[in-house]
Amino acid sequence: MDGGVLHICLLLGLPLLGFLISGIFGKKIPGIGAGVLSSLMVLGSFCVALVFFIHGYHHEAVKINLGHWFHVDDLVVNFSFTIDHLSNIMLLIITGVGFLIHLYSIGYMKGDDSFHRFFAYLNLFIFFIIFLVTGSNFILMFIGWEGVGLCSYLLIGFWHKNAAYNKAAKKAFVMNRIGDVGLVLAIFYICRLFNTVEFDAVNIMAQAGAVSIDQITIITLLLFLAATGKSAQLPLLTWLPDAMAGPTPVSALIHAATMVTAGIYMVIRNFGMFLMAPVTMDTILWIGVATCLLGAIIGVKQNDIKKVLAYSTVSQLGLLFVALGAHAPVSSFFHLTTHAFFKALLFLGAGSVIHAMSGEQDIRKMGGLRKHIPVTYTVFLIGTLAISGIPPFSGFFSKDEILEHVFAHNPLAYGLVQFASLLTVFYMFRLFYLTFHTTYRGTEEAKHHLHESPKIITIPLIILALFSTLAGGIGLPHYLGVNHWLHHFLGEHIFMPEAKEMAEGTVFMLVGIAVGGAVLVWLLAWFLYTKKNVLPEQNESEMNFFSKLVYRKFYLDEIYDFFFKAPINFFSKAFYFIDTRIIDKIVNFTGITALSSGDAIRKIQSGNIGLYLFIMTISVIGLILLQFLLKG
Amino acid sequence: MIALQAIDIVSNPVNKYVYLSIILFSIGVMGVLIRRNAIIILMCIELMLNAANLLLVAFSAYNGQAEGQMIVFFVIVVAAAEVAVGLALLISIYRNISSTDINLLNRLKG
Numbered sequence A: 001m002d003g004g005v006l007h008i009c010l011l012l013g014l015p016l017l018g019f020l021i022s023g024i025f026g027k028k029i030p031g032i033g034a035g036v037l038s039s040l041m042v043l044g045s046f047c048v049a050l051v052f053f054i055h056g057y058h059h060e061a062v063k064i065n066l067g068h069w070f071h072v073d074d075l076v077v078n079f080s081f082t083i084d085h086l087s088n089i090m091l092l093i094i095t096g097v098g099f100l101i102h103l104y105s106i107g108y109m110k111g112d113d114s115f116h117r118f119f120a121y122l123n124l125f126i127f128f129i130i131f132l133v134t135g136s137n138f139i140l141m142f143i144g145w146e147g148v149g150l151c152s153y154l155l156i157g158f159w160h161k162n163a164a165y166n167k168a169a170k171k172a173f174v175m176n177r178i179g180d181v182g183l184v185l186a187i188f189y190i191c192r193l194f195n196t197v198e199f200d201a202v203n204i205m206a207q208a209g210a211v212s213i214d215q216i217t218i219i220t221l222l223l224f225l226a227a228t229g230k231s232a233q234l235p236l237l238t239w240l241p242d243a244m245a246g247p248t249p250v251s252a253l254i255h256a257a258t259m260v261t262a263g264i265y266m267v268i269r270n271f272g273m274f275l276m277a278p279v280t281m282d283t284i285l286w287i288g289v290a291t292c293l294l295g296a297i298i299g300v301k302q303n304d305i306k307k308v309l310a311y312s313t314v315s316q317l318g319l320l321f322v323a324l325g326a327h328a329p330v331s332s333f334f335h336l337t338t339h340a341f342f343k344a345l346l347f348l349g350a351g352s353v354i355h356a357m358s359g360e361q362d363i364r365k366m367g368g369l370r371k372h373i374p375v376t377y378t379v380f381l382i383g384t385l386a387i388s389g390i391p392p393f394s395g396f397f398s399k400d401e402i403l404e405h406v407f408a409h410n411p412l413a414y415g416l417v418q419f420a421s422l423l424t425v426f427y428m429f430r431l432f433y434l435t436f437h438t439t440y441r442g443t444e445e446a447k448h449h450l451h452e453s454p455k456i457i458t459i460p461l462i463i464l465a466l467f468s469t470l471a472g473g474i475g476l477p478h479y480l481g482v483n484h485w486l487h488h489f490l491g492e493h494i495f496m497p498e499a500k501e502m503a504e505g506t507v508f509m510l511v512g513i514a515v516g517g518a519v520l521v522w523l524l525a526w527f528l529y530t531k532k533n534v535l536p537e538q539n540e541s542e543m544n545f546f547s548k549l550v551y552r553k554f555y556l557d558e559i560y561d562f563f564f565k566a567p568i569n570f571f572s573k574a575f576y577f578i579d580t581r582i583i584d585k586i587v588n589f590t591g592i593t594a595l596s597s598g599d600a601i602r603k604i605q606s607g608n609i610g611l612y613l614f615i616m617t618i619s620v621i622g623l624i625l626l627q628f629l630l631k632g
Numbered sequence B: 001m002i003a004l005q006a007i008d009i010v011s012n013p014v015n016k017y018v019y020l021s022i023i024l025f026s027i028g029v030m031g032v033l034i035r036r037n038a039i040i041i042l043m044c045i046e047l048m049l050n051a052a053n054l055l056l057v058a059f060s061a062y063n064g065q066a067e068g069q070m071i072v073f074f075v076i077v078v079a080a081a082e083v084a085v086g087l088a089l090l091i092s093i094y095r096n097i098s099s100t101d102i103n104l105l106n107r108l109k110g
Helices: A004-028 A033-055 A085-108 A115-134 A138-156 A163-194 A199-207 A213-230 A239-245 A248-257 A259-269 A271-275 A278-301 A305-325 A329-356 A374-388 A394-409 A411-436 A444-449 A455-475 A485-491 A504-531 A545-551 A553-604 A609-631 B002-006 B014-034 B038-063 B067-097
Strands: A062-072 A075-083
Touching: A004 A033, A004 A062, A004 A075, A004 A115, A033 A085, A033 A115, A075 A085, A075 A115, A075 A138, A085 A115, A085 A248, A085 A259, A085 A329, A085 A455, A085 A485, A115 A138, A115 A248, A115 A259, A138 A163, A138 A199, A138 A213, A138 A239, A138 A248, A138 A259, A163 A199, A163 A213, A163 A239, A199 A271, A213 A259, A213 A271, A213 A278, A239 A248, A239 A305, A248 A259, A248 A305, A248 A329, A259 A271, A259 A305, A259 A329, A271 A278, A278 A305, A278 A411, A278 A545, A278 A553, A305 A329, A305 A394, A305 A411, A329 A374, A329 A394, A329 A455, A329 A485, A374 A394, A374 A411, A374 A455, A394 A411, A394 A455, A394 A504, A411 A504, A455 A485, A545 A553, A609 B014, B014 B038, B038 B067
Parallel strands: none
Antiparallel strands: A062 A075
8 A cells, every 4th residue: 555654644644733733823823723723633634544444444454664763783663553453443433533522622612711722732642642553563652652641641730720630630640650660661571572562573473472471471461550550440540530620521532532442452452462361361350340340339429420420431441451351352342432432422411511500510519401401411311321231322232242251251250240330320320310300409600501502512412422322333243143343344453362152042141131230220220319319418427438438439549648658758758858967967067177177277377478487497397306206 | 416416526527517517507597587588588598508518519528429519510500590580579579569578478368
């Protein structure tokens, strides 16, 4: 493919250009110009991705080399990019959802003082995430990986005049760095063992048994550490809920649809290696199960509309890792795709609610919004149905597929994950009913301003709702008598484990449990929050022990503070004391000694030549006498 | 003191030169220490140098060797150079403070 170079340049260059223009000349562009420009750039990238998709539909993976970067001994690193079916679908999600979120942001961020800066950052983010998914070796992926982390930091702290937001941004940055240590170490080890950093070469060599299982286990565990940081898994998950400090479109784009899935993408990309390390696969499975459960449980008690969605994201990301651990990369990727749609939809819908409520995020002060914002209500309902796995919405197909695979792999894990997904249904409908149904509980002033969002906000919502409904079509299950399109499409492009056959009866049983359970829980939530009008506790003193435990997120932040922050602070203070009180004192003492002794001795220097001569003579005589005395 | 007792004036003719040399040197030292006029101090330094020269020549003749006399020439050369530099400095000082009193030259007091 000759035009590949041009295409990849356009794909990467357009968002970068948008970033440079909005970033440098943004202040001079009047009105919403910067937003429109940035959106067009992302649309351009989306078109290029579409061209790749149509062009490469029946083709093998394309590797486009833009030039040699550096080499060390035999290790050669090129600026080369891989467009295969995996990265292509990622590209379509990123640029497609990204474009819709850009459009939405034009409406959402209108009137903000730093409008152009926001779009500059968004475009930079799109540039880096494209870099991440298309880079054909670990080094390029690492650039993208760090770049999206940077953009995440910048956008969480976008309203940098608020100290709490800055703190959240720093927390996200630091926690991601912990994971990145794993990635860096893994890359070093890969360089050493394989003498190459290209994904395909590394995975093929690993599959061929070029290195021992132990070594692969170490590499994959380090890579997974990086993934836990980026994709907010235990133990590095606490940054993601705090990251909701950023503007809502950022939460939708970066912290729900794209960046946080980079960890999953990286694991799928290197599935050849991960398959060789059963220890790592088990670790992934159980970390995923734990995160999935924890996120779902915490979500039940949160009262901030964005926090609920954040913990839901943590939980869903856990589910994706469970699928990976259960040897089902395609199912994981399928759910990644549908999740990108419905979670972006939910976040943007929440943004629309917040917009309508004049900035209020507490669901205890909402209620009865259905009549006032009907479009948002409808799309939010669709998002809720999709994430709850109610057929025929997209979430049903993808989640169900994962559950089947997990059941075949490990029934205990299946039980826990199924429980977590029922909790998901509960907290999502709790959120939904508390926000939109029953009666209004907020202030009169906010009620006065209640209004449906403008078209530029609702149209992206409607499009996303459409996708959230229909995206299940790319992976229809076998029992419907059709081919699983995604499975065939990705089949040859990722390292696939051997599939386990399942009896049709079992499959139907699992579907029945999932759907029946979901509907029951839905009814329970409906009964509790509309019929009985149960309201969340207004403050912590009303809660019982368990509610409080969950409300405070199992005191995770406090535990980390106690075990990591407090010792670091303690040692910092101790070292500060040693530095200022001991080392500085010693250094200053030498200086003061020199000064004061000089001060004392300088008095001898009287300037009287006669005296000098006298001292000299006396000294010479003294020396001569001394010599005589010593000689005896 | 030990050295002085060992010297016998009568039995050895070179002793006279030694005594003369000691006297000249002592006068030089006392001059340097007591006088405040820089020119006189320079002259006293010359006196000390010449006392040393005298001793060198005396022992050279006494031992019948030429090395001592040779060193004397070097000393004379150095003394001449020293006087030249010293007097030049003195002229320069005199131009500045209109005096050659060394007690006035105490600007380097610490």
